[in-house]
Amino acid sequence: MSFTVEERGNANSLSYRLFFKNAEGKYISPFHDIPIYADESQSIFHMVVEVPRWTNAKMEIATKDILNPIKQDVKKGKLRYVANVFPHKGYIWNYGAIPQTWEDPAHKDGDTDCCGDNDPIDVCEIGSRVCTRGDVIKVKVLGILAMIDEGETDWKVIAINVEDPEAKDFNNISDVQRLKPGYLEATVDWFRRYKVPDGKPENRFAFNEEFKDKDFAIEVIKSTHNFWKALIGQQTKAGELNCKNTCVSSGDSPYCCSADEAKAAVGEVRFLSPPSNLQHSRSFNTGTHNL
Numbered sequence: 556m557s558f559t560v561e562e563r564g565n566a567n568s569l570s571y572r573l574f575f576k577n578a579e580g581k582y583i584s585p586f587h588d589i590p591i592y593a594d595e596s597q598s599i600f601h602m603v604v605e606v607p608r609w610t611n612a613k614m615e616i617a618t619k620d621i622l623n624p625i626k627q628d629v630k631k632g633k634l635r636y637v638a639n640v641f642p643h644k645g646y647i648w649n650y651g652a653i654p655q656t657w658e659d660p661a662h663k664d665g666d667t668d669c670c671g672d673n674d675p676i677d678v679c680e681i682g683s684r685v686c687t688r689g690d691v692i693k694v695k696v697l698g699i700l701a702m703i704d705e706g707e708t709d710w711k712v713i714a715i716n717v718e719d720p721e722a723k724d725f726n727n728i729s730d731v732q733r734l735k736p737g738y739l740e741a742t743v744d745w746f747r748r749y750k751v752p753d754g755k756p757e758n759r760f761a762f763n764e765e766f767k768d769k770d771f772a773i774e775v776i777k778s779t780h781n782f783w784k785a786l787i788g789q790q791t792k793a794g795e796l797n798c799k800n801t802c803v804s805s806g807d808s809p810y811c812c813s814a815d816e817a818k819a820a821v822g823e824v825r826f827l828s829p830p831s832n833l834q835h836s837r838s839f840n841t842g843t844h845n846l
Contacts, residue, residue: 686716
């Protein structure tokens with residue numbers, strides 16, 4: 556299975572969008588249509604890269620927009636960038652999300668005593684390669700951190716790209732502690748303080764800031780996948796989320812997006828000035844679709 560991406564709008568502007576296509580050239584939603592698993596038997600997951608390491612633009616899957624393209628977050632009409640909080644430069648990992656997961660804002664987690672944040676579950680990929688925005692990679696889960704962000708549960712999965720040259724040496728969170736000393740502490744420090752320059756309080760964490768292991772992380776991911784299945788199956792109210800998809804829902808579902816509707820939605824994203832090779836495609840080979 557492979558995917559390509561198409562940039563529309565103007566970079567570094569409110570118009571910018573990054574849309575996804577499958578191998579047949581059909582527009583898809585990275586939230587709903589890219590399968591959660593690259594290899595379910597080996598617990599290998601897909602990850603959609605939203606923010607490459609060392610960059611500052613707060614890019615994210617647009618969960619409320621049709622086809623859920625990647626766009627830059629906006630606050631008070633201005634594009635959002637994370638500050639460089641000493642000694643860190645931008646995001647300190649490749650940051651993104653696992654598709655077909657959802658942290659249900661109506662579900663209070665038994666461990667954190669807080670409800671979900673209404674987004675796909677976040678991933679911090681710690682491999683050696685700096686990814687590109689929109690990459691779809693296969694990751695091995697190593698552990699998880701339970702961040703509490705303004706009273707909401709906001710899980711942070713720690714993972715490594717299976718194609719990383721060091722991936723064979725990383726099989727659990729203890730390997731990160733042993734082979735990348737200080738990286739987990741830096742991760743807690745980054746998440747604690749990254750909103751402080753915006754005038755917000757420090758974030759806090761469940762489990763006394765402890766990272767839980769691989770098995771715990773996989774169970775959390777599976778639970779968010781079940782929440783997503785309830786969402787896409789119309790068993791849970793979507794609220795402002797846009798659940799339109801082109802591959803998962805059947806034709807009689809209100810969530811089914813036709814090829815014509817998808818093309819029209821993409822076509823509405825206009826360039827504010829003549830593009831300079833802005834539209835391009837990249838391919839990613841991935842695993843099989845397994846719901």
